[in-house]
Amino acid sequence: MVNPGGAFALRASVQRLSTIIFAAIIVLSTALLSFIVYAGWSANSNAIEREQQLIENAINQRIVQTLSEDKSVAWWDDAVLAMRAPKQHAAFIRSNFGVFLSETYGHSEVYIIGGDDKPILAYAGHDLPPAAFEARRALAQPIISAIRNRSSDGMVTRDQDFTYSSGRYRDLIAPSLSRWHGHILKDHGQPVVVAAMSIVPNNTPRLLDPVPPILITIVRLDSPLINKMGRSLLIPDLAIEKSLENKGQRYAYPISSDDGKFIGWVSWTPKRPGQILLTTILPMVLLAMIGVASALFGVLRKLRKTSIGLETSEAESRHQATHDLLSGLPNRRHFSQVLGSMLSSGDMPPNEVTVLYIDVDRFKDVNDTLGHEAGDALIMSVASRLRNATRPTDLLARLGGDEFAVLRRNNPGEDPLELARKIAAQFNKEFDIADQSLHVTVSIGLATAPRDGRTVAEIMRHSDIALYEAKARGRNLWAAFAPEMASSILERRQLESNLRRALASNDELELYFQPIISAETGTVSGLEALLRWHDPIRGFIPPTEFIPIAENSGLMEELGLFVLDQAIAEAARWPEQTMAINLSPLQLRSTLIVKQVKALLAKHNVEPERIILEITEGVLLSPSPQTRIVMKALRQLGLRLSLDDFGTGYSGLSYLQAYEFDQIKIDRSFVSGIEQSEQLLSIVQAVILVARAHRLTIVAEGIETAIEHEIMAMAGCTELQGYRFSRPLPAGKIGDIVRRFSREPQLPPRTVEGTAA
Numbered sequence: 001m002v003n004p005g006g007a008f009a010l011r012a013s014v015q016r017l018s019t020i021i022f023a024a025i026i027v028l029s030t031a032l033l034s035f036i037v038y039a040g041w042s043a044n045s046n047a048i049e050r051e052q053q054l055i056e057n058a059i060n061q062r063i064v065q066t067l068s069e070d071k072s073v074a075w076w077d078d079a080v081l082a083m084r085a086p087k088q089h090a091a092f093i094r095s096n097f098g099v100f101l102s103e104t105y106g107h108s109e110v111y112i113i114g115g116d117d118k119p120i121l122a123y124a125g126h127d128l129p130p131a132a133f134e135a136r137r138a139l140a141q142p143i144i145s146a147i148r149n150r151s152s153d154g155m156v157t158r159d160q161d162f163t164y165s166s167g168r169y170r171d172l173i174a175p176s177l178s179r180w181h182g183h184i185l186k187d188h189g190q191p192v193v194v195a196a197m198s199i200v201p202n203n204t205p206r207l208l209d210p211v212p213p214i215l216i217t218i219v220r221l222d223s224p225l226i227n228k229m230g231r232s233l234l235i236p237d238l239a240i241e242k243s244l245e246n247k248g249q250r251y252a253y254p255i256s257s258d259d260g261k262f263i264g265w266v267s268w269t270p271k272r273p274g275q276i277l278l279t280t281i282l283p284m285v286l287l288a289m290i291g292v293a294s295a296l297f298g299v300l301r302k303l304r305k306t307s308i309g310l311e312t313s314e315a316e317s318r319h320q321a322t323h324d325l326l327s328g329l330p331n332r333r334h335f336s337q338v339l340g341s342m343l344s345s346g347d348m349p350p351n352e353v354t355v356l357y358i359d360v361d362r363f364k365d366v367n368d369t370l371g372h373e374a375g376d377a378l379i380m381s382v383a384s385r386l387r388n389a390t391r392p393t394d395l396l397a398r399l400g401g402d403e404f405a406v407l408r409r410n411n412p413g414e415d416p417l418e419l420a421r422k423i424a425a426q427f428n429k430e431f432d433i434a435d436q437s438l439h440v441t442v443s444i445g446l447a448t449a450p451r452d453g454r455t456v457a458e459i460m461r462h463s464d465i466a467l468y469e470a471k472a473r474g475r476n477l478w479a480a481f482a483p484e485m486a487s488s489i490l491e492r493r494q495l496e497s498n499l500r501r502a503l504a505s506n507d508e509l510e511l512y513f514q515p516i517i518s519a520e521t522g523t524v525s526g527l528e529a530l531l532r533w534h535d536p537i538r539g540f541i542p543p544t545e546f547i548p549i550a551e552n553s554g555l556m557e558e559l560g561l562f563v564l565d566q567a568i569a570e571a572a573r574w575p576e577q578t579m580a581i582n583l584s585p586l587q588l589r590s591t592l593i594v595k596q597v598k599a600l601l602a603k604h605n606v607e608p609e610r611i612i613l614e615i616t617e618g619v620l621l622s623p624s625p626q627t628r629i630v631m632k633a634l635r636q637l638g639l640r641l642s643l644d645d646f647g648t649g650y651s652g653l654s655y656l657q658a659y660e661f662d663q664i665k666i667d668r669s670f671v672s673g674i675e676q677s678e679q680l681l682s683i684v685q686a687v688i689l690v691a692r693a694h695r696l697t698i699v700a701e702g703i704e705t706a707i708e709h710e711i712m713a714m715a716g717c718t719e720l721q722g723y724r725f726s727r728p729l730p731a732g733k734i735g736d737i738v739r740r741f742s743r744e745p746q747l748p749p750r751t752v753e754g755t756a757a
Contacts, residue, residue, distance in 0.1 A: 036281060042274065044272045047273055051233075055266060062229070063195065064182070068165075069217075074174075083209070108220045109136065111136065111215075112215055119134070139185060147179040148214075158258065159181065177198075184221070185258060190263075191220075192220050195219075197214070198215075232689075239267055240266055252266065329398045335397035336456050338395050352450075353407070354416040356420060358423065358467075359444075359467055360378070366440075370625075378431060383398065390419070406423075416448055424441075446463060446466055471552065500555065511529050513527040515721070528580040530582075532728075561596055565600055567581045568604045568606050569604050570731055571604070573731075582644065588630050591629065597639065598637055611640070613639055644665045664687070666701065666712075668722070675707045697718045700719075
């Protein structure tokens with residue numbers, strides 16, 4: 001008999017719960033929708049701001065490039081001598097100034113005026129009488145006057161990078177003797193680059209004239225040049241327009257000359273990464289919220305109607321005995337019973353029953369970083385997505401911890417792997433757990449009866465072996481059982497045992513070092529530490545084989561500490577070089593590494609700024625809050641962070657905005673074959689522009705040929721690395737390379753003749 005007072009109290013509790021839940025839904029829905037709208041708008045705004053900054057930097061670099069091209073002939077002893085008798089050396093002046101700058105660098109107009117301000121040369125793709133300069137004097141006069149008076153011309157300054165780079169010439173006297181200015185000016189309604197530079201000797205001070213001649217060049221920022229600039233920035237429809245008619249989806253901002261005259265509008269179709277939030281996700285979330293609210297209303301209404309009903313203790317006990325309390329799924333015991341019934345039901349055609357053993361990748365990391373409550377929430381979310389991938393006739397169970405299983409009776413001709421693909425697809429979308437967006441994947445092992453076994457023990461063991469194989473291949477994969485997998489597992493376990501022995505003996509593991517070369521000086525500026533394992537039986541074992549085993553077996557922390565200790569100890573032997581050390585993703589998920597590095601720096605008396613920790617893009621695809629905390633703490637110690645294998649991930653450029661890096665390493669895939677690919681060269685140049693905008697050093701790895709050496713140095717890389725200079729060498733041999741390169745700098749070969757600067 002039901003107690004009326006108890007039933008009334010239950011109904012009152014349900015009513016209060018309903019009120020609280022619906023109020024919470026309204027508040028959370030409003031907050032979530034507002035966040036999505038703001039996130040979409042903010043993403044679009046930030047993308048436009050980044051693109052505008054890239055365009056401004058590219059325009060400034062066009063001025064710097066023009067000045068750099070001018071100095072190749074303006075800082076030249078022979079040029080100064082020729083200017084003293086221009087009529088006698090007219091052919092030399094025409095060839096080395098007019099023809100060279102026009103045909104080699106595409107300068108639209110080239111002029112030279114003497115110390116008496118009289119024109120010496122006028123060239124605009126063809127010969128002009130020197131007096132033709134008088135028609136252009138008004139355009140260039142403010143710059144000429146500033147150079148003559150050694151004063152500022154009062155216009156916007158854009159040539160700081162050229163001024164900075166000129167200060168690095170230690171052997172030339174020209175930078176200290178010359179004066180230059182470069183500006184964007186308005187010429188007949190169109191933007192042009194006007195650069196002027198005094199012509200001075202590069203080696204012989206006595207050749208300097210009291211009033212040096214001035215070289216003036218004009219480069220039109222016409223449509224072809226702007227289009228080329230846009231392609232290098234991955235903005236293919238970049239344009240400068242006089243008006244904003246038919247603007248459409250294009251974004252535009254006004255551009256003025258450096259003396260304040262309005263020129264027009266820089267316009268392009270910007271990337272709008274937030275648009276999908278506003279046009280797709282926002283309506284979907286709104287509909288989902290309405291659906292959830294409606295469903296919840298129905299559930300609560302039904303709960304109120306049935307609140308006086310009580311489940312019997314016997315039914316509850318039966319359910320608890322066969323189901324997992326957290327996820328509500330059947331447990332291992334129930335799963336084994338159903339599988340046993342299927343296997344003993346009689347003759348089965350091939351591939352009739354398939355078991356999928358599913359393991360959540362890196363589930364321990366979630367528990368360790370976000371806590372067990374977050375881990376429980378993730379288990380429930382995983383169970384929900386697995387339900388979405390299975391049929392009502394499938395049996396989905398939680399076997400324990402982060403392990404699940406699916407039992408399916410296959411239809412005739414059905415491919416068992418199709419279910420594995422469908423399950424994996426459910427994990428393409430991130431999980432929202434503990435106010436964090438987590439990218440979680442699963443590994444899957446398959447075994448099919450009767451082909452892979454006829455008993456519960458055989459099928460479960462073989463599906464477990466297939467799961468181990470999938471995880472060994474790198475996780476986020478599936479694998480069907482094959483008999484040879486058993487021996488493969490034994491081999492990997494033997495390799496794990498040997499690695500434990502190597503760590504304990506400390507005489508099989510060794511660090512090799514590969515030099516990193518300064519593109520400017522050609523000497524060794526740093527070393528990269530690379531781990532090598534010489535097994536006494538198998539010989540050399542590559543890191544790609546034993547590092548995953550160390551990560552999967554819990555040896556990575558000990559192995560990583562070994563590498564840090566040895567590398568920092570070696571850094572103490574080379575006080576003038578930096579030391580680059582690769583970090584495993586597992587190391588970045590533990591704050592212990594900060595204490596370890598701090599202790600090792602003190603132990604070996606090494607300055608922290610000489611240590612560069614290299615982090616691959618893959619670590620940042622789904623970073624945890626712990627990863628961000630560790631990276632910030634390492635930088636606060638004074639260490640430098642390098643983004644390794646730049647360009648091989650999904651959002652390399654976005655990482656430069658989201659994280660504080662000191663260096664990027666351009667992946668070798670962008671270097672190999674660059675001499676034959678304009679597209680690769682354009683990408684590398686764009687990456688270098690972005691890196692410079694963030695004031696990062698740029699290392700190009702994988703340099704193997706002289707032409708790759710030359711191209712990457714000329715493109716603006718600050719450091720170079722690869723077999724062109726040296727293979728990785730043991731610590732005892734790397735000193736020979738450092739000393740040899742100090743005597744014989746590895747500078748790029750010169751392939752351009754006729755320039756003297």
